[in-house]
Amino acid sequence: MRLTVIGGGAWGTALASVYARKGFATTLYARDEATAESVNEAHENPRYLPGIALPDALRASTVLSISVESADLILLVVPAQTLRAVACDIRPFLEPGVPLVLCAKGIERETGLFASHVVAQELPEAPLAVLSGPSFAQDVAAGLPTAVTLAAEEGDLAEELSRTLSADTFRIYASTDMLGVEAGGALKNVLALAAGAVSGRGLGASALAALVTRGLSELRRLGEALGARPETLTGLSGLGDLVLTCSSAQSRNFAYGQALGRGEDVSGLKLAEGVHSAAIAARLAREKDIEAPIVQTVAAILEGRLSVDEAIGRLMARPLKREED
Ligand SMILES: NC(=O)c1ccc[n+]([C@@H]2O[C@H](COP(=O)([O-])OP(=O)(O)OC[C@H]3O[C@@H](n4cnc5c(N)ncnc54)[C@H](O)[C@@H]3O)[C@@H](O)[C@H]2O)c1
Numbered sequence: 001m002r003l004t005v006i007g008g009g010a011w012g013t014a015l016a017s018v019y020a021r022k023g024f025a026t027t028l029y030a031r032d033e034a035t036a037e038s039v040n041e042a043h044e045n046p047r048y049l050p051g052i053a054l055p056d057a058l059r060a061s062t063v064l065s066i067s068v069e070s071a072d073l074i075l076l077v078v079p080a081q082t083l084r085a086v087a088c089d090i091r092p093f094l095e096p097g098v099p100l101v102l103c104a105k106g107i108e109r110e111t112g113l114f115a116s117h118v119v120a121q122e123l124p125e126a127p128l129a130v131l132s133g134p135s136f137a138q139d140v141a142a143g144l145p146t147a148v149t150l151a152a153e154e155g156d157l158a159e160e161l162s163r164t165l166s167a168d169t170f171r172i173y174a175s176t177d178m179l180g181v182e183a184g185g186a187l188k189n190v191l192a193l194a195a196g197a198v199s200g201r202g203l204g205a206s207a208l209a210a211l212v213t214r215g216l217s218e219l220r221r222l223g224e225a226l227g228a229r230p231e232t233l234t235g236l237s238g239l240g241d242l243v244l245t246c247s248s249a250q251s252r253n254f255a256y257g258q259a260l261g262r263g264e265d266v267s268g269l270k271l272a273e274g275v276h277s278a279a280i281a282a283r284l285a286r287e288k289d290i291e292a293p294i295v296q297t298v299a300a301i302l303e304g305r306l307s308v309d310e311a312i313g314r315l316m317a318r319p320l321k322r323e324e325d
């Protein structure tokens with residue numbers, strides 16, 4: 001198996017190290033020379049995965065054409081807002097029938113589309129799958145046990161890729177609910193910003209538990225309205241990832257929310273996909289007439305329309321209602 005990972009950041013490097021360890025001929029395509037050189041010579045990626053020793057067998061390249069042409073299977077591991085551009089970049093080099101596994105967790109701002117729809121527009125012939133679930137790059141790269149979901153429209157492709165991409169400490173469950181897997185991954189990031197803000201503002205563990213629980217209600221309502229299956233939203237890529245991301249400052253979204261809650265400067269923080277997905281998630285909820293007060297509140301805070309304290313006051317003052325609504 002010749003596998004190429006496009007994207008030399010934290011998640012791309014972690015996944016590439018899993019497959020180099022599994023014995024696949026793995027190429028990590030990184031845009032910058034410094035990352036590629038560091039992976040090839042020092043077997044580390046200090047910018048994105050500090051302190052993790054990468055397998056000697058992992059090779060990095062800055063040449064997109066060869067990285068794509070030589071692959072039997074490609075993982076696209078770049079931020080959601082750059083996915084369309086990357087899909088266009090690889091188009092001239094992609095061999096027919098080579099599956100693409102999409103690993104970003106977000107919604108394209110301009111179109112409101114999830115990753116699989118964005119890439120299908122640019123590469124309509126390519127077999128597509130999405131990979132998502134509770135998985136910190138540092139944990140996966142360190143070989144800690146992790147379980148995630150891989151979805152493809154065709155059940156056979158989902159099962160085949162899940163078998164191929166599972167490893168000793170990286171267990172993959174197959175699904176055919178691509179949209180459900182993508183919706184969970186994108187929405188949990190927005191909710192993790194709110195959870196981080198609750199933590200950063202010092203509102204206590206009870207408030208955090210309430211926020212995560214009501215956040216799950218929103219994730220389910222909005223996810224189902226978008227076409228996701230309920231069981232997917234309470235699976236690894238929905239509830240599972242919500243729990244992980246809302247409970248640890250290891251999450252960049254949670255950490256970003258904490259900084260907001262503490263009133264700290266957020267410029268210069270690491271990639272927090274929820275920041276880019278919040279406004280579009282809020283818009284999708286309005287368009288679908290779905291009640292999503294936490295998502296709407298996060299969007300308002302990020303746009304500077306609401307302070308964290310005002311947001312808390314408003315959420316607590318909403319009319320009382322039945323829990324199942
Ligand atoms: N880090 C994690 O633990 C984790 C886990 C699961 C999923 N994800 C998801 O994976 C995606 C990527 O996250 P990450 O942690 O690797 O982010 P990151 O910020 O660590 O790295 C992003 C990488 O993408 C590269 N990149 C950006 N635009 C590019 C382009 N046009 N062409 C080629 N490369 C480009 C950057 O150079 C960088 O190396 C996100 O959607 C994230 O939500 C991350």
Ligand SMILES: O=P(O)(O)OC[C@H](O)CO
Binds near residue numbers: 105241244245250251
């Ligand atoms: O660091 P975050 O917040 O992007 O979360 C990383 C993964 O999505 C967790 O599953």
